[in-house]
C-alpha cells in the first residue's frame with residue numbers, strides 16, 4: 001500500500017486492459033505500489049514444508065488468548081485458529097491468504113481455489129475484525145517461517161448501479177475507508193483533510209495486474225469500506241458523488257489492506273456483487289448468484 005496518488009474522491013482512472021496488465025507486458029519500472037513478492041503472488045508455491053512445532057493455538061491443553069476470561073462476552077473468534085496450518089500440505093510457504101468476512105464467503109472461495117496454494121479464512125464482519133484477524137494470521141505465518149506471498153480481501157459486496165451490477169465481479173484498484181473522517185456542516189471531511197493519515201489503500205499493482213489478466217470481464221475500480229451497509233438513496237447518492245471511481249462497497253477491504261501494509265505483504269480486493277447500493281432491501285440480495293460468481297472468479301484467478 002502506498003500513499004494516495006490522488007484524493008479519495010478523484011475521478012476514475014482509465015480501467016487497465018487485460019493486455020496492459022499482463023505481467024509479461026508490465027512496464028519495466030514497476031509502479032510504487034508493486035512489491036517484490038507481487039510477481040509471484042499468484043504463481044505456484046514452493047514445495048510444502050513440514051509444519052513448525054505446534055503452537056499454543058494448536059494445543060488444546062494450552063489455551064490461547066482466545067479462551068481467556070478476557071474474551072468472555074465477546075463473540076467467538078470465527079475461525080482464525082482453525083485457519084492455522086495443521087498438516088504438511090497446508091503448511092507450504094508462500095501461499096496466498098484469502099480473507100473473507102463470513103464462512104459462507106469462505107466456502108464459496110474454497111470451492112474454486114487450489115487448497116495447496118490458497119488458504120481461505122473468515123475473520124469476521126467489518127474493518128476492525130478484518131484488520132485484527134488478518135494481522136494475526138500474517139504475524140503467525142511469518143513467525144513460523146512461512147509468510148504468505150499475498151493477501152486478498154474477498155467476498156460479496158454492494159454494487160453502485162451503472163458501475164457494477166448484481167452478479168458482476170469487481171477488482172479494487174483502491175480500497176477506501178469511506179467513513180473514516182469527520183462530519184462537518186459543509187460536508188464530510190476525510191482523514192486526509194484532518195491531517196490524520198490516509199483513507200486510501202492502493203492495490204498492489206502487480207497483484208492487481210495478475211488478477212485482472214485472469215478475470216478480463218471484471219470491473220476494475222475503487223471499492224469502499226464502510227462499517228455500516230448503505231441503506232438509503234440519499235447515502236448512496238452522496239457516496240456515489242464523493243467517490244466517482246467507486247464501483248462497489250463492502251465492509252472489510254481497507255482493514256485487510258492496513259494489516260497487509262504493516263506486514264509488507266501485497267494486497268488486493270476481489271468482490272462479487274450481491275445487491276445494489278441503495279435503499280435497504282435485504283430480501284432482494286442475490287446471495288446464491290454472488291457466491292457462485294465468487295467461486296468462478298477464484299477458480300480462474302487461483303484455482
Ligand SMILES: O=C(O)c1cccc(C(=O)CC[C@H]2O[C@@H](n3cnc4c(=O)[nH]cnc43)[C@H](O)[C@@H]2O)c1
Nearest residue numbers: 101102125126156157158229230249250251252282
Ligand atoms: O443484512 C445485513 O444488513 C447485513 C449486515 C452486515 C453484514 C451482512 C452480510 O451478509 C455479511 C457479508 C459481507 O457482505 C458484504 N456486503 C454485501 N453487500 C454489501 C453492501 O451493500 N454494503 C456493504 N457491505 C456489503 C460485507 O463485506 C459483509 O461483510 C449483512
